[in-house]
Amino acid sequence: MKILKMSFKGYRNLKENEIEFSPEINFVFGKNAQGKTNLMEAIWMFTGARSFRGTKDVDLVNFNCDFAKIDGKFFFENRNHEITIIFNGGKRKAIFDDVAKNYPTNIIGRFKTVLFSPVHLSLVKDGPDFRRRFLDAAICQLKPTYTKTISKYNQVLKQRNSFLKTFDNTSQNLQLLDVWDDKLSELGAKIIKERIEYLKVFKNKVFSFYSDISGGKEKIEVKYIFSVNKNINLGLSVDDIKKLMFSKLEKTRETDIKTRSTSCGPHKDDLEILINEKTAKNFGSQGQQRSAVLAFKLAEAMILEEFSGEPPVILLDDVMSELDDFRKKYLLKGLGGRQVFITSCDKSDLKKLKIGKLFTIENGEVNVKKDF
Ligand SMILES: Nc1ncnc2c1ncn2[C@@H]1O[C@H](COP(=O)(O)OP(=O)(O)OP(=O)(O)O)[C@@H](O)[C@H]1O
Ligand SMILES: [Mg+2]
Incomplete structure (x- = not known):
């Protein structure tokens, strides 16, 4: 289970962008309130579930936009897939491999992730x-x-x-x-x-x-x-x-x-x-x-x-800095071979990262800093 690419427009504070992810570890570094959790939440949305923060769909759209659109390119079930979700006027529309779904929840069970956050x-x-x-x-x-x-x-x-x-x-x-x-x-x-x-x-x-x-x-x-x-x-x-x-x-x-x-x-x-x-x-x-x-x-x-x-994509939002070294190592060792996203405000969490990509995020603007 991998998310290969993602584009977004009008989603929370994220600036319109298209990003390519590492199939291994993706480290997202940024100060508080820059959009790290928003990015994790946008990835999570492709599972078809509601926001894990309990936010209503209407509040996911940027304050200055009429609608939000997120699009992801994936690899699972031995082939490539594409999921597009549009949030408009409190309603959401999901398109799976070019087919519009009657109910957006119909995409539940396809792209699978496990999220771990302080919540x-x-x-x-x-x-x-x-x-x-x-x-x-x-x-x-x-x-x-x-x-x-x-x-x-x-x-x-x-x-x-x-x-x-x-x-x-x-x-x-x-x-x-x-x-x-x-x-x-x-x-x-x-x-x-x-x-x-x-x-x-x-x-x-x-x-x-x-x-x-x-x-x-x-x-x-x-x-x-x-x-x-x-x-x-x-x-x-x-x-x-x-x-x-x-x-x-x-x-x-x-x-x-x-x-x-x-x-x-x-x-x-x-x-x-x-x-x-x-x-x-x-x-x-x-x-x-x-x-x-x-x-x-x-x-x-x-x-x-x-x-x-197949292994689900693992989203670790803001949890590394809360763990002691033993647990950090245990976690990363145990997750080997899976696609992992780690967000943090603390660059020292990065020390052990040798494979994958480093992104920075500032005021909703995501940039690739390093590709290992
Ligand atoms: N609908 C929206 N439109 C515009 N901005 C929004 C919207 N919803 C939330 N935001 C803003 O997104 C910003 C970043 O939120 P996010 O939770 O992703 O930060 P973060 O980088 O995870 O911070 P922290 O390190 O504190 O967890 C907040 O300042 C918030 O006001
Ligand atoms: Mg956060």
Whole structure:
């Protein structure tokens, strides 16, 4: 998986340009607020996902432009590809190999990247929402249809909640609620099952990466916390999970009517991260938390690689300077053979760079400084 070339116009603060990347390491050096993350974000956009900073499409367009256009030339699945994305008036249009897609999300699952940025510390430090989104985004890159299941689930959830807002206890309404619960359980069970399957592989990989990073001294555990039933047997079928969720919704119905919200389902689930049997969020040191995120990201990359048969492009936004020398070396060694982008404000991170390209970025203007 490689991005060979890229051109952009009107994207955030980036000045119109066409750049050619190294198939190995691309080091992007620039001071704060010059556009490093904007460039990483633009590359990430080719995966078909939303901005990893949660920015609305309309805000991706330069303040002084009417639209933005990014175009990338790629090599994957044994051939060259081209993806163009146009952001215009809050809408986005995607063209894949000269074919305009009805839905821009249709390109999800083609160009694959794994991004690691300081934002990801939230995986350990913040609330469950970030962990659920991480899990779902990772699965989406493997199974593009999962995106549809998630958005249908969210739609039904929203409808059930607004139905609860006007709910009164007539038998007709109770019957209608049964219909919503049935739909919600069906979609919810599909999501839970996919997450269980992903985690079976993921948690073992996280364990072994973390053990390597900590020099074999510490161990990490990742557990799925179910809101439907504390102890779901991980071998259950989608149908069995659906039945469990439906009956839990029946049990929590009274509370749901009172609070006018839905108290169980995949939107309430979480991941628990334990380092040496203690919750990483409350007891982990900064270094342990960072290592946990690193292990998460490496595991995500490895699964993607095994699944698609080719290594994803790795985007390391502003993370090198936060790592000590041991972890820096570990990271670069472990990533050998893959196309990597590293952004930094600190040129000393460059010392070990012997292959690839060096770019500088100043006020959105990208320049090639060195081609090794
Ligand atoms: N739609 C937009 N139009 C024009 N400029 C924008 C837009 N969105 C963001 N910017 C500007 O882009 C600039 C650079 O942002 P970016 O996050 O890429 O910086 P950075 O080089 O990663 O900095 P840091 O080292 O602090 O992370 C910011 O000054 C921001 O105001
Ligand atoms: Mg940045």
